[in-house]
Amino acid sequence: MSDNRPASLRRRTLLATAMAGVASTSLPAIAQDKPKLRLGVALPLTGSQALFGTDQVRAAQWGAEDINRKGGVNGQPLEMIVQDTQADPQTGINAFNHLIGVDKVPVIAVAWSSVVQATAPVATRDTTLALSIGASSTKVAHLGDYVYTTYPLANVDVTALAKYVYNTLGKRTGAVLYINNESGLEGGRVFRDVFTQLGGKIVAYEAYDPTATDFTGMLLKVRVADPEIIHIQGLTADTPQVIAQMRQLGMQQRVTSYSAGYNPQLIKQLGAAAEGFIVTSLAPGPGDNPNVAAFIERWKKEMGRAPNGLPYTQYLYDYPYIVSSIYAWLAKNNLPVSGENFRKGLVEIREFDLPMTGKLVVNPDHTVDKPVYLLTVKDGAFVPLATIS
Amino acid sequence: MMLPILAQIFWTGFANAAYYVLFTIAFALIVKVVQLWNFAQAGMMGIAFYTMYTVINFLEWPTWAAFLIGVAVTAAAGLLVEFYGLRTLRRRRSSNLMFFIFTLIFSELIAYVLMFLFGTEPVTLFPSILSPVRIIHGIAVTDWDLTAIAVTSASLIAVWLFLQFHHEGQFLLAVADNGRLAELYGISAQRAYLVAFAIAAVFSCEGMYLFGTRAAVLPTTPNDLMLFAVIGTLLGGMGRLFAAAAAAVVLALVQSYSVLVIASKWQGLVLYGFLFVVIVLFPRGFRLPGFRARRAIPAPTPAQAKV
Numbered sequence: 001m002s003d004n005r006p007a008s009l010r011r012r013t014l015l016a017t018a019m020a021g022v023a024s025t026s027l028p029a030i031a032q033d034k035p036k037l038r039l040g041v042a043l044p045l046t047g048s049q050a051l052f053g054t055d056q057v058r059a060a061q062w063g064a065e066d067i068n069r070k071g072g073v074n075g076q077p078l079e080m081i082v083q084d085t086q087a088d089p090q091t092g093i094n095a096f097n098h099l100i101g102v103d104k105v106p107v108i109a110v111a112w113s114s115v116v117q118a119t120a121p122v123a124t125r126d127t128t129l130a131l132s133i134g135a136s137s138t139k140v141a142h143l144g145d146y147v148y149t150t151y152p153l154a155n156v157d158v159t160a161l162a163k164y165v166y167n168t169l170g171k172r173t174g175a176v177l178y179i180n181n182e183s184g185l186e187g188g189r190v191f192r193d194v195f196t197q198l199g200g201k202i203v204a205y206e207a208y209d210p211t212a213t214d215f216t217g218m219l220l221k222v223r224v225a226d227p228e229i230i231h232i233q234g235l236t237a238d239t240p241q242v243i244a245q246m247r248q249l250g251m252q253q254r255v256t257s258y259s260a261g262y263n264p265q266l267i268k269q270l271g272a273a274a275e276g277f278i279v280t281s282l283a284p285g286p287g288d289n290p291n292v293a294a295f296i297e298r299w300k301k302e303m304g305r306a307p308n309g310l311p312y313t314q315y316l317y318d319y320p321y322i323v324s325s326i327y328a329w330l331a332k333n334n335l336p337v338s339g340e341n342f343r344k345g346l347v348e349i350r351e352f353d354l355p356m357t358g359k360l361v362v363n364p365d366h367t368v369d370k371p372v373y374l375l376t377v378k379d380g381a382f383v384p385l386a387t388i389s
Numbered sequence: 390m391m392l393p394i395l396a397q398i399f400w401t402g403f404a405n406a407a408y409y410v411l412f413t414i415a416f417a418l419i420v421k422v423v424q425l426w427n428f429a430q431a432g433m434m435g436i437a438f439y440t441m442y443t444v445i446n447f448l449e450w451p452t453w454a455a456f457l458i459g460v461a462v463t464a465a466a467g468l469l470v471e472f473y474g475l476r477t478l479r480r481r482r483s484s485n486l487m488f489f490i491f492t493l494i495f496s497e498l499i500a501y502v503l504m505f506l507f508g509t510e511p512v513t514l515f516p517s518i519l520s521p522v523r524i525i526h527g528i529a530v531t532d533w534d535l536t537a538i539a540v541t542s543a544s545l546i547a548v549w550l551f552l553q554f555h556h557e558g559q560f561l562l563a564v565a566d567n568g569r570l571a572e573l574y575g576i577s578a579q580r581a582y583l584v585a586f587a588i589a590a591v592f593s594c595e596g597m598y599l600f601g602t603r604a605a606v607l608p609t610t611p612n613d614l615m616l617f618a619v620i621g622t623l624l625g626g627m628g629r630l631f632a633a634a635a636a637a638v639v640l641a642l643v644q645s646y647s648v649l650v651i652a653s654k655w656q657g658l659v660l661y662g663f664l665f666v667v668i669v670l671f672p673r674g675f676r677l678p679g680f681r682a683r684r685a686i687p688a689p690t691p692a693q694a695k696v
Contacts, residue, residue, distance in 0.1 A: 046504065046508070048510075048511060048607055050508060050510055051510040051511075180654040206652070206653050207652060207653060207654040208653045208654055208656075209653065209654050209655075209656055209657045211613055211657060212653070212656060212657070213405075213600075213603070213604035214401065214402070214405050214645065215653070216397065216398060216401040216402070216405075216645065217398055217645055217646070217647075217648025217649065217653065217656075218648055218653040220394050220397055220398065221648070224394065236511070237511035237605045237607075238605075240518060240605075241518065241603075241604055241605065244518050244519050247519065247522075248519070248520065248522045248529055248531050249397070249529045250522075250524065250529055268516045268517070269513065269516065269517055269518050269519075270517070270518070270519060271517055271519060273519055
């Protein structure tokens with residue numbers, strides 16, 4: 001279990017304990033004396049992706065609190081237990097082992113494609129339901145009987161984006177720049193294939209090192225190829241740097257990215273250079289669902305800011321609602337709490353009506369279908385551009 | 390068509406080399422004077438960046454104040470390392486391996502402390518990472534490029550002048566040549582070590598300022614940046630400060646130009662390839678064909694000196 005990093009471990013434990021503590025202390029008195037219904041969360045609380053991970057944990061925590069405030073599941077409160085993955089596969093495996101072996105949770109929410117893939121064998125071995133919430137790799141649908149997703153996979157939003165770029169924006173040549181990791185490789189490939197199948201031409205297809213800070217050489221290759229549009233399949237740290245250097249080299253093409261680009265920090269870092277930037281979102285915005293407006297207000301009131309990666313936080317907020325539905329189904333069918341029965345419950349219920357992301361249908365092939373929302377940066381803010389069913 | 394591309398890669402690679410040169414000079418100076426492979430420099434660089442980040446973003450003080458405080462805090466940390474770490478190891482007559490382990494552990498410790506204090510989100514010194522740009526003869530030149538080159542050039546000239554003409558600088562060279570002999574002449578080696586750490590702090594701060602205004606920094610970022618400094622020092626040859634700086638520029642340019650022949654994702658490989666080749670083929674540094682170092686004049690013995 002040890003990762004040979006005691007300081008980090010201590011910090012993760014502290015954070016996880018604090019999160020769990022906050023979730024349980026907010027329970028109403030009526031539910032406190034009943035056994036708690038556990039649910040696990042394995043997300044990055046530290047590491048380069050903590051910016052997103054901590055906000056996602058907070059959202060899930062709010063979801064659990066809101067359910068408990070209304071009486072929990074048949075009077076039983078939910079208890080959320082959090083472990084840090086650092087968005088690192090090995091640390092993710094450690095987190096899963098702890099949640100399953102020590103905390104005895106029947107279900108775990110997990111994200112980041114590489115972590116989901118690394119932890120899938122653990123979930124299968126220990127017959128514990130792993131719900132991937134945010135990982136976009138299409139491989140997630142093929143990771144075994146105990147791994148399901150509640151989040152549409154990369155081929156959904158990137159496919160919709162590539163179609164929008166070709167059909168609606170009328171672009172015929174494009175470039176794809178992708179970070180050399182799992183999500184970058186997958187998303188970049190999907191954009192290239194869909195755009196090409198539609199009749200478009202990918203004139204530059206370049207991967208960059210995750211630790212790179214100078215993208216000049218790669219961008220100059222793209223500049224020579226002169227695409228009409230540039231798609232970046234990167235992460236929160238590198239995407240703004242790529243765009244900044246692109247603009248400084250005089251490249252004014254419109255830029256697209258996927259949901260990782262939907263980050264208010266990016267607009268601050270790029271200023272006017274972010275104008276026209278298109279991102280995808282797999283969750284409804286405030287105009288589509290009044291609960292989302294209230295959710296954003298809650299962030300501003302309690303945290304003084306909008307959440308990082310709003311759509312991801314919406315999906316995580318809904319996670320306890322999915323779990324509570326399955327707990328209710330188990331109680332109704334007099335089935336004991338186990339990972340096996342949790343999986344059975346998910347497959348049997350199949351359709352969930354969720355407060356933040358709307359209707360969820362879990363397909364037998366371990367995928368889900370959702371509308372794709374496109375947003376663009378206009379006057380220094382993300383605004384809706386189109387909704388693709 | 391190809392010439393503007395080559396020129397742009399040269400310019401941007403050259404400008405980006407600025408912070409690598411600063412880190413390399415800081416590293417090579419300690420190697421030269423203190424005779425120590427100071428991997429604790431990564432910790433110093435982390436301290437420098439996050440001190441400036443705190444002063445700019447939390448205290449909202451002006452940039453010049455942030456830089457001065459950054460230098461002061463980094464230098465203080467360097468002096469603490471020298472006083473309480475390295476001197477203790479010297480007193481114990483510890484092996485080179487122990488010095489190496491100490492500096493490495495110090496950097497890791499600092500990285501974890503910084504993670505604890507500042508979290509692990511990537512941050513930049515200022516909210517915007519965009520720099521005004523102008524096109525000169527078809528080449529995009531940013532204000533950042535000009536600042537980086539100017540700061541680095543001025544720093545190199547300053548350190549050269551210091552070493553050549555200031556008595557403290559000459560003491561550094563004397564200690565670097567032969568510490569025991571220098572002490573016989575009344576030069577304090579300990580003082581020279583402290584001065585070397587202070588200069589390294591200034592260079593580390595300048596480098597992290599330039600890096601942090603262009604790219605996002607994590608507490609572990611300095612560890613990655615150190616690789617350049619190590620290879621530059623090896624390639625330039627032990628004790629040859631300005632050759633190490635030149636090597637850092639060459640490395641940065643080779644890495645930038647490598648994108649023309651290999652995929653961008655393999656650019657990192659170039660550095661490790663260099664490190665391997667240098668260690669195997671040029672353990673005493675690379676010298677241009679026909680270039681011969683000035684023969685060092687044998688230092689006088691104490692008896693000769695007295696005469």
